[in-house]
Amino acid sequence: MTRNSVSYSLFFTGTGSGGNLSVGSSAAVLEADDKPILLIDCGPGTLNAFAERYQGELPAAIFITHCHLDHIADLEILTVRARLRNLAPIPIFVPVGLIQLLHERLASYPGQMAEGDHDFWQSFQLRPVSDSFRSGDETFRIHPTRHHGPGSSFALQLPGRFFYTGDTRPVPELLHHVSIDSETIFHDCGTISNPSHTGLEDLEREYREDIRQRLVLYHYADATAAGQMRDAGYKVASPGERHII
Template identity: 40%
Template sequence: MAAVAAPAWALRFQGVGNASATELGTPMATIERAGAPWLTIDCGSEGLSAYLDHYGEPPRAIFVTHVHLDHVGGFERLFVSEYFDPARRGRMPLYVPAPVVPLLHRRVADYPNVLAEGGANFWDAFRLVPVGEAFWHDGQRLEVFPARHHWPDTAFGLRLRGSLAYTGDTRPIPEQLRRHADAGELVAHDCGLHGNPSHTGIDDLEREYPPELLSRCVLYHYGSRADGEALAARGFRVARPGEAFTLDAPVAPDAGG
């Protein structure tokens, strides 16, 4: 029987739960190209373990949405794997929205003597790339947009035009998705069974977004397997740990964009 070819583009979830749903893994996902990891979104501790189990290698490039520990708790371990591998040290692109850079530094890098014997800085292990409204990775242009999570200018989403809009942790952001999910993208959206001041609930989702956009949503960052089943019973696609969703191929940005 012939092997089934991997889709040209896909989004694979390493973890889909909220900070308390340890059985679902910390929220982390990877855009794949031809079956290989292309760009990973966030690096939680449990998510990193799932990534290594699946791909057998550290991430090749990472975009950071925000610095809550369920999204960046894997960086200390990742520092070790990157720094002590001469072939990888300082090479992995780490794309971080510019306002998030100092927050990430304080969260994961601001510790005296990252190695007990000295002689190393935390950022020596990575190629840190602060980004604004857009950046380029491996020949593709990606857009960055603000989310509504916890505090202004601390959390951001990611768009690969025509392919994916990934919200990161957020309340509903209809004004952003009207602009950054207007080309048929799959929309990976934070959504639990119940909302709160930092996260979207299913009632919020249904109230704030039109049916056409809801039909393109895949929900993650929910509270339990039972909550995931309840969300699916409302007619939504719900991401499970390790599940991959086929993406359309990216399209070129608008002229001047």
């Protein structure tokens, strides 16, 4: 099977900024021919939304954009569910600079499960990532973005298919020079900017028109914010929505 014969899509289990249950925590699933092949982030509620979409399955592989709890908290639940099902370790692709922080936030508690003294990492196969990684039939690239401190958050790119920014301020140096014209750009955006996130007013100032036409916005506060961004002429992702890429 050639790459061009595969139908790819990105399904959003949640599209929110972590504060409103109605839009969930931002996370997405890359699908190949409707089958989930890579979960991007795993915040609160992600696993239940994933199970509802895929008939109780657990993720086959995971990529982590950054280590804020609204993007990783459900990994602790996942290690329990994987252990109870006696699953093989799940590959988890983590940018090298985030490994220590991920370990400190979720994996340093001793003896997480009484059954067999199972700990966090026994449920996962850690796959450190420098600038690219191979998963399934595809090679993905990662890029540092602008979120809090330097090197704290990373975008995920499947060249020619999609560019997923993760949490970020505008990154014209990436989208103008690294993103390929055929890629859908899934971009962090709220109605108001702050030092860690893109705001609606940033988009026109920072990006060319051809880039803005390829944007699909996510990581917003609530449905009202999503409506405001749509009124401004942008495509906006919704929880439970599938985007062909």
